[in-house]
Amino acid sequence: MNPFPHLFEPGRLGKRRTRNRIWMTAHATLLVKDHLFTEEHIAYYVERARGGAGVITMEAMAAHPTTQPYKGKAFAFDPRMVSQYRRIAEAVHAHGSLILAQPWHRGRQTNSVTNGIPVWAPSAIPCAVYRETPHVMTREDIAEIVEGYRLSARFAREGGLDGIEVHGMAHGYLLNQFLSPATNHREDEYGGSLENRLRIVMQILDATRAETGPDFVVGVRINSDDGMEGGLRPEDWAEIARRLEATGHLDYISCSQGTYLNRMMIYPTSPEAHGYQVPATRVVKRAVGLPVVAVGRIVMPEEAEGFLAGGDCDFIGLSRALIADPMWGMKAEQGRSEDIRPCVGANWCMESIFAQAPIACIHNPAAGAEAELGEGTLRPAKAAKRVAVVGAVRAARGAGRAGGLVVPRHGAQGAARDPDSSGASSAPGKGRDPARPCAGRGGACRL
Ligand SMILES: Cc1cc2nc3c(=O)[nH]c(=O)nc-3n(C[C@H](O)[C@H](O)[C@H](O)COP(=O)(O)O)c2cc1C
Ligand code: SF4
Numbered sequence: 001m002n003p004f005p006h007l008f009e010p011g012r013l014g015k016r017r018t019r020n021r022i023w024m025t026a027h028a029t030l031l032v033k034d035h036l037f038t039e040e041h042i043a044y045y046v047e048r049a050r051g052g053a054g055v056i057t058m059e060a061m062a063a064h065p066t067t068q069p070y071k072g073k074a075f076a077f078d079p080r081m082v083s084q085y086r087r088i089a090e091a092v093h094a095h096g097s098l099i100l101a102q103p104w105h106r107g108r109q110t111n112s113v114t115n116g117i118p119v120w121a122p123s124a125i126p127c128a129v130y131r132e133t134p135h136v137m138t139r140e141d142i143a144e145i146v147e148g149y150r151l152s153a154r155f156a157r158e159g160g161l162d163g164i165e166v167h168g169m170a171h172g173y174l175l176n177q178f179l180s181p182a183t184n185h186r187e188d189e190y191g192g193s194l195e196n197r198l199r200i201v202m203q204i205l206d207a208t209r210a211e212t213g214p215d216f217v218v219g220v221r222i223n224s225d226d227g228m229e230g231g232l233r234p235e236d237w238a239e240i241a242r243r244l245e246a247t248g249h250l251d252y253i254s255c256s257q258g259t260y261l262n263r264m265m266i267y268p269t270s271p272e273a274h275g276y277q278v279p280a281t282r283v284v285k286r287a288v289g290l291p292v293v294a295v296g297r298i299v300m301p302e303e304a305e306g307f308l309a310g311g312d313c314d315f316i317g318l319s320r321a322l323i324a325d326p327m328w329g330m331k332a333e334q335g336r337s338e339d340i341r342p343c344v345g346a347n348w349c350m351e352s353i354f355a356q357a358p359i360a361c362i363h364n365p366a367a368g369a370e371a372e373l374g375e376g377t378l379r380p381a382k383a384a385k386r387v388a389v390v391g392a393v394r395a396a397r398g399a400g401r402a403g404g405l406v407v408p409r410h411g412a413q414g415a416a417r418d419p420d421s422s423g424a425s426s427a428p429g430k431g432r433d434p435a436r437p438c439a440g441r442g443g444a445c446r447l
Pocket of ligand 1: 025026027028029059060102167170221256266267268295296297298317318319320321349350353
């Protein structure tokens with residue numbers, strides 16, 4: 001029997017079925033070039049579908065030219081996306097996963113250097129990180145943004161994706177700036193009461209659903225906590241979620257946390273508790289009947305299973321766990337969670353994005369290079385070489401799986417093939433306790 005029955009229970013999103021409850025949440029890869037997908041980009045997503053992600057939300061894409069359009073971002077409002085989506089949808093669907101686009105707008109959380117136009121926001125309140133006084137959006141500007149989201153939905157549907165995730169309410173982006181009284185000081189129908197502050201979002205959701213029709217998945221990414229004084233807190237987000245659900249346009253709500261002012265609430269490093277967002281997500285979950293996605297340092301299937309079994313959420317959101325090990329779902333399903341290469345929360349993945357380089361991971365050398373190094377690409381070398389792998393037991397294990405002869409230097413009396421590979425094993429790889437961790441020099445070695 002599968003050790004994680006809740007995690008592998010099929011789910012529903014509107015009219016579509018998901019094969020399990022594993023949701024790869026959006027994360028920038030910078031594998032997009034000149035605003036278009038590349039082979040590497042497609043391979044990145046296909047690898048995670050092959051590895052068992054039930055639903056994939058692709059990285060945020062610009063909903064309008066006024067959001068920072070550096071070349072590593074795709075333009076969701078661009079009709080060229082239709083053919084781009086077709087290729088990726090077909091490849092991901094072959095593995096039974098759903099794939100969604102995530103149109104978004106950064107609002108004031110960017111600078112004017114990249115595209116040479118002022119940043120747009122609801123009010124002239126600079127972001128403390130970027131320190132630029134934004135252009136105050138007019139009603140015409142707001143209508144343009146709504147139109148950008150509408151076009152994004154149209155192209156996603158025409159491109160054969162399964163759905164769209166309206167982004168911008170989470171992480172302090174443009175729609176969050178409208179929703180929060182701290183950043184919205186408007187005196188027109190887009191400011192003041194919650195009804196007014198939600199108006200642009202409601203217009204976007206109306207336009208999105210009108211474009212997609214009832215069969216397409218439409219969801220939102222919101223925060224469950226902005227995490228700071230003056231920002232929106234869990235009860236505020238629960239009320240927003242109630243109102244969003246009442247539109248009848250949505251099929252799910254995906255929760256996150258934080259803004260650029262407290263960025264490490266979005267993707268904290270290792271000291272943060274695993275599942276740290278779950279308590280606030282639960283507040284949102286209790287307010288609505290829609291499926292809710294929880295995220296945040298969920299690293300192992302055992303943790304994920306516990307949150308689902310406890311009724312805290314309906315789907316488990318994973319970004320970094322799947323950057324570090326795209327085969328996470330497959331291994332969990334096969335009861336091999338000890339084989340998962342766990343995300344250690346070092347945030348090198350984030351650092352590479354900050355440095356405007358393609359995504360990378362300190363634990364997974366294939367991250368961002370799946371076309372070349374991904375699952376099933378490694379072939380035994382024609383000529384044998386001696387290679388020293390220093391202090392990297394899992395790398396040695398990968399070499400063993402690819403057919404290499406792995407000789408552990410510490411405590412080794414002989415050569416060991418990876419016990420999972422079909423090759424013959426010899427001492428000490430065979431007969432040792434597989435549950436026993438590496439005990440260093442002279443200890444058992446889990447190759
Ligand atoms: C490199 C990186 C890029 C991200 N980009 C996005 C994004 O484009 N859209 C989004 O909604 N969240 C983005 N996130 C946030 C993730 O979706 C997720 O909420 C966060 O990493 C916490 O989950 P985790 O602990 O499973 O990584 C990004 C995270 C990382 C690490
Ligand atoms: S670099 Fe890899 S191990 Fe480190 S946080 Fe990112 S995904 Fe996790």
